[in-house]
Amino acid sequence: MRIVVCVKEVLDPDAVNNYALAGRLEIGDDGKSLTQAAIPRLMNGFDEQALEAALRIKDTGVECSITVVSAGPAPGDILKHAAALGADEVASIEVDPAALDAHVIASLLAGYIRTTGGADLVLCGRQASDDDQGVVPALVGEMLDLPIVTIARAVESGDGGWRVTRVTPDGDEVVAVTGGAVVTISNELGDPRYPTAASKIKARRVKPTVVAVSDLGLSADDSEPRVAFTKQFVPTIQGNCEFISGDSPAELADRLIARLREDSVI
Amino acid sequence: MSSNEVVVVTWGRGGEAFAGEVDDILTLGRGVAAATGGALNWLTLGPVSDTIRQTAGTYGVANIDHIEDAKLAEFSADATVAALAQYCEQHSPRVVLIAQGFDVRLVAPRLAAKVRAGVVMNAAAVEVDGGGKLSVTASAYGGDTRAVYEIAGERACVVSVLANAVLPEAADAATTPAVRDFAVDLAAVDERIQVLEKPKAEGPRLDAAEIIVSGGRGLGDAANYKLIEELAEALGGLPGASRPIVDDGWVDSSHQVGLTGTITRPGLYLAAGISGASQHMAGCSAAKTIVAINTDSDASIFRYARFGVIGDCLEILPELIRAAKS
Ligand SMILES: Cc1cc2nc3c(=O)[nH]c(=O)nc-3n(C[C@H](O)[C@H](O)[C@H](O)COP(=O)(O)OP(=O)(O)OC[C@H]3O[C@@H](n4cnc5c(N)ncnc54)[C@H](O)[C@@H]3O)c2cc1C
Ligand SMILES: Nc1ncnc2c1ncn2[C@@H]1O[C@H](COP(=O)(O)O)[C@@H](O)[C@H]1O
Numbered sequence: 220m221r222i223v224v225c226v227k228e229v230l231d232p233d234a235v236n237n238y239a240l241a242g243r244l245e246i247g248d249d250g251k252s253l254t255q256a257a258i259p260r261l262m263n264g265f266d267e268q269a270l271e272a273a274l275r276i277k278d279t280g281v282e283c284s285i286t287v288v289s290a291g292p293a294p295g296d297i298l299k300h301a302a303a304l305g306a307d308e309v310a311s312i313e314v315d316p317a318a319l320d321a322h323v324i325a326s327l328l329a330g331y332i333r334t335t336g337g338a339d340l341v342l343c344g345r346q347a348s349d350d351d352q353g354v355v356p357a358l359v360g361e362m363l364d365l366p367i368v369t370i371a372r373a374v375e376s377g378d379g380g381w382r383v384t385r386v387t388p389d390g391d392e393v394v395a396v397t398g399g400a401v402v403t404i405s406n407e408l409g410d411p412r413y414p415t416a417a418s419k420i421k422a423r424r425v426k427p428t429v430v431a432v433s434d435l436g437l438s439a440d441d442s443e444p445r446v447a448f449t450k451q452f453v454p455t456i457q458g459n460c461e462f463i464s465g466d467s468p469a470e471l472a473d474r475l476i477a478r479l480r481e482d483s484v485i
Numbered sequence: 486m487s488s489n490e491v492v493v494v495t496w497g498r499g500g501e502a503f504a505g506e507v508d509d510i511l512t513l514g515r516g517v518a519a520a521t522g523g524a525l526n527w528l529t530l531g532p533v534s535d536t537i538r539q540t541a542g543t544y545g546v547a548n549i550d551h552i553e554d555a556k557l558a559e560f561s562a563d564a565t566v567a568a569l570a571q572y573c574e575q576h577s578p579r580v581v582l583i584a585q586g587f588d589v590r591l592v593a594p595r596l597a598a599k600v601r602a603g604v605v606m607n608a609a610a611v612e613v614d615g616g617g618k619l620s621v622t623a624s625a626y627g628g629d630t631r632a633v634y635e636i637a638g639e640r641a642c643v644v645s646v647l648a649n650a651v652l653p654e655a656a657d658a659a660t661t662p663a664v665r666d667f668a669v670d671l672a673a674v675d676e677r678i679q680v681l682e683k684p685k686a687e688g689p690r691l692d693a694a695e696i697i698v699s700g701g702r703g704l705g706d707a708a709n710y711k712l713i714e715e716l717a718e719a720l721g722g723l724p725g726a727s728r729p730i731v732d733d734g735w736v737d738s739s740h741q742v743g744l745t746g747t748i749t750r751p752g753l754y755l756a757a758g759i760s761g762a763s764q765h766m767a768g769c770s771a772a773k774t775i776v777a778i779n780t781d782s783d784a785s786i787f788r789y790a791r792f793g794v795i796g797d798c799l800e801i802l803p804e805l806i807r808a809a810k811s
Contacts, residue, residue, distance in 0.1 A: 232626060236762050239629040240785045251632075320634075321594075321604070350625050350632065351744065352606050354594035361598035366677035367562075369591045372738075382681070386738055388587055388692065388747055389684035396678055405745065406728065407738050445603035445640055450633035451625065458788040460777075462795060471794050472804030475776065478792060484753050484774045485696065485720055485809070 220283040220376075222273045223338040224306070225328050225359070226266040227289060227316075228297050232348040234258040244453050251451040252317070262297040265344025269404040271411035272374050273342055274305050281376045284308065286335075288430075290327045291316050303414035303422035310335075310428040312435075320444040325358030330435030332363060340381060341401040345370050350448075353403070360401035368400055372407035487602075487641040489523025492550070492578040494569065496530035497560060497588075508653035510582045510646050511544035513611060515656060517580055520613035526550050528572060530557050530565065533664055545656030549664045550576075554671050561676040565592055568669045570599040575667075578641060580611065580619065585645040585748075593645045602641040605634050609650040627744050627764035648748055649771035689723060691740070691747040696722025696755075697769070699742055700730065703758020703779065703798055707735040712802040713757065719809040725749070725769075727759050743768035757798040761786025778802075 230253060238244040238255055247254040273285045287301040290312040298309040312327050319327075332338050341363070346353030353369075360367035372391070373384040380397040386407045414422070463478065465471035479485045491514045495507060511527070518525040524547040529537060533551050541549050552572065556564040565588075573581065573596070581596070583589050585606065597604035605621040609631065612620050618635060621644055625632040636642045691697060698720065700713035710730070717724040725747075726740040742749055744767040754772035759765060761777070761784055769775065770789055777790040778798045787793045794801060 232764070235626050235629055236764075239626075239763060244629060246630075253630075322598075325598075345745065348627070351627065352623075353590055354597075354604050354606060357591055357594035358598050361595055367591060367595065368678060370587075387684045388690060388739065389686035390737075390739055391682070392680065392684045393682035394678050394680050406732060410732075440601070443637070445597075445601070445637050446605060446621075446634040446642070447637060448632060449620070449635045451630050452633075453629065454631055456788045458790075460787045460790045460793045462787075462793045468796065468800040468804045469807075471796060472801055472808045475792060475794060476805065476808040479753070479774070479776070482774070 220281065220339045221336060222276065222283050222285050222340045222342060223332055224266070224270045224273050224285060224287045224301075224342045225289070225355070226270065226287055226297060226301060227263045227344070227347050228260050228291050228295070229263045229347055229349040231259045231261055232264075239453065246451055246453065251448060253451070260295065262300060263344050263347050265346065265348070265404055265406065267411045268406060268408045269342040269344050270301055270304060270306065272371070272402075272404050272408055274412065276374060276376055277305070279375070283339075286310060288312065288328065288331055290314055290324050298427045299422045299425060300414065302425040303418045304412065305418070308428060309425060310430055312430045312432065314432065317448065320446045320448070321352060321354045321358055322445045323442055325355050325362060326437050326441035327432065327435060328355070329359050329362035330437050330441070331430055332359075334435055337399070339399050340374070341365065341399070342374070343401065343403045345403040345405045356401050356403045363399075363401070365399050365401050366396045368394060368396060368402045370405045371402050372405060374402050374404075487577045487579040487639060489518075489521040490526060490576060490578040491518040491521065491523055491580045491582065492526045492528050492576070493582045494528045495584070496557070496565060506584055506648075507540060508544065509649065509651040510584050511540070511546065512654050513646060513651045514580075514582050515545045517582075517611050517613060521579055521617065523579060524548065526578070527662070528552065528569075528667075530568060538662065538664075541662045542659045543655045545658070545660050546662045547660065549662045550667050551664055552667050552669055554669055556671045556674060560588060562588065562591055562595070562678065563676045564671050564674050566595045566599060567671055567674045569596045571669045572667055573600045573602075573641070581641070581643045582611075583643070583645050585647055589645050593643045597643040600641065602643050603634070603636045604643045604645075606645040608644045608646045611644055624767065627762070628767045628770070629763045649750055691723055691725055691742065691749050694723040694749065694751050696720050696753045697725045697742070697749055697751045697772075698722055698755045698757070699725035699727065699759060699769070700757050700798075701727035701759030701765075702729045704730065705758075705799065707733070709799060710735050712799070712806070716755070716802055716806050716809065719806050720753070722751070722753070727765050756786055757802060759786055760784050761789060
């Protein structure tokens with residue numbers, strides 16, 4: 220059984236947040252990249268949890284291999300991190316993601332899976348924390364003609380397919396699919412494990428399989444972006460906060476409630 | 486090739502009122518249609534109620550397109566995607582607008598893949614320039630930035646629009662939309678996902694609440710979340726939460742407000758011990774009035790708040806409960 224986990228390298232969203240809060244988030248001359256070179260790059264958080272979901276399946280004794288694949292710039296640490304966590308194989312499709320759209324990224328990932336023996340399960344993050352789009356997994360599923368189960372907190376093998384618990388606005392939903400599937404993982408899965416010191420040292424020597432785009436059998440349509448990311452800007456937030464003053468918690472509370480009643484908010 | 490038509494798509498809830506939930510995308514759609522020079526249509530999967538007719542007329546819809554099929558009676562992603570794809574193949578709309586929601590996150594990109602269209606989620610604006618070039622502005626980095634995506638050539642685009650991105654505005658002249666039945670063939674569709682256990686919807690949902698009192702890590706301890714519940718009850722609202730306290734198991738995930746939780750739009754959103762990270766604000770910045778209680782006067786939440794209280798929420802919440810009850 221083969222599980223493929225798709226992981227993306229992103230700028231640390233907490234660092235981006237801190238720059239934004241300090242009013243120091245800036246866009247470069249190209250009109251779309253964030254300029255702060257100090258922001259660390261790491262594995263998208265939900266993708267780390269997708270890998271964790273794969274490792275948990277393996278932990279239950281399911282005979283499987285876990286392949287982690289990323290389409291992006293020359294893979295730095297995220298694939299080593301995946302290897303340290305227990306991926307059996309790590310693969311890198313080296314492209315400039317800024318020039319591509321979700322359709323082309325999905326074509327690359329689907330092409331990789333198709334040309335390397337397919338997958339019984341494709342695990343993705345529910346969305347990437349940079350673009351927040353959450354569309355690549357659905358596109359991959361369509362391209363591979365697999366059912367797509369989104370926003371999962373648990374995935375188990377069973378009955379010739381997968382049993383997945385989804386997090387819906389109305390509570391948990393349990394679904395089953397027969398055969399292969401694409402499943403996207405949400406943070407409700409819980410914290411991913413840490414690599415051990417020994418596995419980290421071992422992973423330093425792991426060389427990712429570098430995949431040539433020309434080997435993926437993509438058509439002209441597969442490689443043609445449907446949307447172009449042309450611009451990025453930082454929105455302004457107009458603050459007009461009225462601070463309530465008072466000498467004690469009781470006074471603050473009375474004044475706030477009075478103020479809300481005055482404005483008919485409550 | 487696509488036409489210049491713009492179609493707003495809705496489904497579910499037995500065709501009942503989508504009270505207030507489509508007014509904004511119909512307004513957006515009318516503007517886009519005016520710029521592309523095409524008609525604004527409303528495609529609904531399910532019965533056409535009087536509310537749909539009325540709302541469509543108010544917002545200047547030309548046609549109400551109507552699809553009904555037994556396989557669409559309960560939500561099925563495969564059937565919904567197939568029906569929408571068949572519609573798009575015949576009508577070739579340039580822009581498909583859908584109000585973002587849980588199922589839309591799956592349906593929109595799948596539909597785009599089927600009809601070879603572009604897709605943009607979390608959209609806040611759609612623009613058409615003089616040359617007919619379409620671009621979509623979407624929220625990124627949880628709301629810290631906006632990304633602009635240009636649709637290639639004359640391609641169609643499926644756009645999933647954030648709640649409250651657009652202020653609803655009725656058309657200058659109301660229309661009397663024609664209802665057009667559209668037949669789909671779903672015989673070959675067999676939903677591949679089998680539901681074993683349905684979610685147990687308990688009580689009212691956060692996304693419909695008028696008053697929400699939310700707590701975050703500043704509460705310090707799981708036991709203190711009861712202050713949030715008590716104040717919510719005293720104000721006649723519902724309790725919400727930031728993600729870290731959901732991740733830590735203080736409350737279950739149905740309470741999470743934010744980018745990856747529930748997107749709310751209450752009249753009052755009171756946030757206690759929440760820093761105001763963009764990903765949290767993505768779920769509550771549409772509130773009419775935000776009140777923040779935080780010990781840190783520099784907390785980001787105060788940039789969004791209408792009223793702020795600088796102080797310890799563990800001291801202030803009990804007093805608020807008392808004052809709200811009086
Ligand atoms: C891709 C992605 C998606 C995310 N989705 C969501 C989401 O949907 N929802 C969400 O909420 N977050 C989400 N997050 C997380 C988000 O970035 C923040 O980390 C989170 O919202 C912070 O929660 P918090 O404000 O409770 O905690 P903190 O940021 O730790 O803030 C605690 C606040 O409490 C204040 N405080 C401390 N003690 C007291 C006291 N006694 N009285 C009053 N105030 C006090 C502190 O000053 C501080 O401002 C997401 C993050 C990512 C990367
Ligand atoms: N360049 C990429 N390489 C590998 N996986 C990706 C890439 N981009 C997106 N994904 C996967 O698709 C998910 C959703 O991404 P997105 O649609 O960009 O929000 C991510 O969490 C990843 O699992």
